[in-house]
Amino acid sequence: MRHRNKAAFIDRDGNLIHEVGYISSLKKVKFYSRSIEALKLLKDNGYKVIVVTNQSGVARGYITEAFVESVHKYIDGLLKKYGLKIDAYYYCPHHAKKAVIKKYLIDCDCRKPKIGMIKAAQKKFGIELKESFMIGDKLTDVHMGKNAKMRTALVMTGYGKKEKLLIKEAYDKPDVLAKDFYQAVKLLIK
Numbered sequence: 001m002r003h004r005n006k007a008a009f010i011d012r013d014g015n016l017i018h019e020v021g022y023i024s025s026l027k028k029v030k031f032y033s034r035s036i037e038a039l040k041l042l043k044d045n046g047y048k049v050i051v052v053t054n055q056s057g058v059a060r061g062y063i064t065e066a067f068v069e070s071v072h073k074y075i076d077g078l079l080k081k082y083g084l085k086i087d088a089y090y091y092c093p094h095h096a097k098k099a100v101i102k103k104y105l106i107d108c109d110c111r112k113p114k115i116g117m118i119k120a121a122q123k124k125f126g127i128e129l130k131e132s133f134m135i136g137d138k139l140t141d142v143h144m145g146k147n148a149k150m151r152t153a154l155v156m157t158g159y160g161k162k163e164k165l166l167i168k169e170a171y172d173k174p175d176v177l178a179k180d181f182y183q184a185v186k187l188l189i190k
Helices: 035-044 065-080 116-125 139-147 160-164 181-188
Strands: 006-010 047-054 088-092 133-136 151-155 176-178
Touching: 006 116, 006 181, 035 047, 035 181, 047 116, 065 088, 088 116, 133 139, 133 181, 139 151, 151 160, 151 181, 176 181
Parallel strands: 006 047, 006 133, 047 088, 133 151, 151 176
Antiparallel strands: none
């Protein structure tokens, strides 16, 4: 029988790194103050760390897929100094309505809150979703996690404070409300 892994699926912007709109320069990539601690805690507790991020800036023509990948390589370079590594990055470059680049104008299965990115990671790493969770700063992150039958956290960084105001009307509620990524990890790994 194949070994089943547990994973922390994490949103990138507004959770792991500061939300700055569409990142247009690597100089804008900055970790939140306790992101490194959160990643260490996840690794120390045996979690795969998988970034899942909507990157419609590609579909809108603001950035390229190559640039998205260069941001991820840059993040990996910064994390290497701490002996850390993201296990995988999955991103959705599509937008069903606002794409200006035709090949990205599709209603895909990878755009949050759909679970195509999670399914791809689950298949690649043999992840047990019941033992895993999703952390992000938007209700689409929460909905994605719930659609995959995982526990979820909404952080108050990035868009989190604004999104918190919408929880009452949301069809899925986060299991945890957290100050930041680190606090979310602490609460979810218990």
